[in-house]
Amino acid sequence: MTTDVRTSLSKVAQVPPVTLATLGVSLLALPGYAWASTVLGLNAPPLVTVAVQWTVAVGVVAVAVGVEGRSLASVGFRRARRGDALALAGAAAAAMLVFAATDPLVAALGLPVRGDSGTLSTGVGLSVALVRAVTTGVVEEVLFRGYPIERLVEYAESPLLAGVVTWGAFTAAHAVAWPLGNLVQISAVAAVFTVIYLRRRSLVPVVGAHVAVWALSVLGRVYG
Template sequence: MPAQNDPTTVAPPYVDATGERDAFERPTVVGLVVALLGIPALSFAARTLSVGLHPVAEIALLWSLLGVVLGVVFVWEDRPLRSLGVRRPDRIDAAYLLAATVLGFLALAATGPLVEMLGLAQSGQTGMGVEEYGVGIAVAAAVTTGVVEEVLYRGYAIERLAERSESALVAGGLSWAAFTVAHAVSWQLGDLLQVALAALVFTLVYVRRRSLFAVVGAHVLIWLLGVLGAVYG
């Protein structure tokens, strides 16, 4: 079996109970469609219909998307949580969490001057709506965003795409591109540049470790920093 911390790891194809390869059948196609297109589809529908969703509704919709994908994994694919990159973390994973948090935050902060120099539009909202809806909802939104996006785009998408491409790097690149395009539906260009760089950090860390622990933790912590900045800034 390839080393789990090797960035060039080739994911083994999924083999069902009969011993036959089943790497990219209908359940996985459905799961990938929901994982990669579910969030931008919801954003596009809201913009098209001019519907302003309350953050609580957005949180519920995101958890619903995750629930659908988990249903595909457990019921239709008949696979365990470890097929999503869920495993017990160790000390190295904690170090990767810290590194991903720092590098992800720097990717957001360091590109700020570049975005301003290029005159790229930004939404200017970094506190998850804390000013309008309060700290509790903002924290819930930060946790929801970090967990749901990482499970869908890193855990599920990379693992399933790696089975077909036989390359975790290729799978990571495809997932990163899909993640960036997904945010292009509702984010300004300046925000998109920053989120793309932060997502690149998360993608590389996941490909390296093949564990959700570091990337989920880093994603949540970075959003929480935004909430704290909105509260105390």
């Protein structure tokens, strides 16, 4: 096992500079933006943050297609296949089950939490909150699942390494804005989405599930 990991890491070292730089942008740009906003005390309007998220995601896809010379499939944009709908429903149900099942544990441990949709729906109307939910679901799956997993699997030839690295990056990225209680739950859900992506190698089920979870959270907060 150790030899396999070393071999995979040595292959990662051979990643072309443009791909390595794009991996860095994909995994670090949004956490960096969130960190800078917190440190500098910036309070950007919600739609400005939405624009930043889409700009980063579109930029990564543009580099993949225009500079690396790859297809959209190399970023995870593959045509829906039989079984994707079931995978989407299963991923969404599993994510909501994780949140429900871990709530008592988080409370028992006294871990700090805040409302799961607070950052999307607080202080904004329903339409803006839903735009943010869709944006979060699409952009995060492109940046933390689609592009990095595809490149790491290609160069490291290890789905396990790709999954662990991207899961860790996704969890660490959310540590910038979420307290520990929420982070435990987000980490568990990220593991579910990572497994689903590695099995399907398509953004369809994970984007659909991610958007569904956030949209239901927003609707529950607004109407509940």
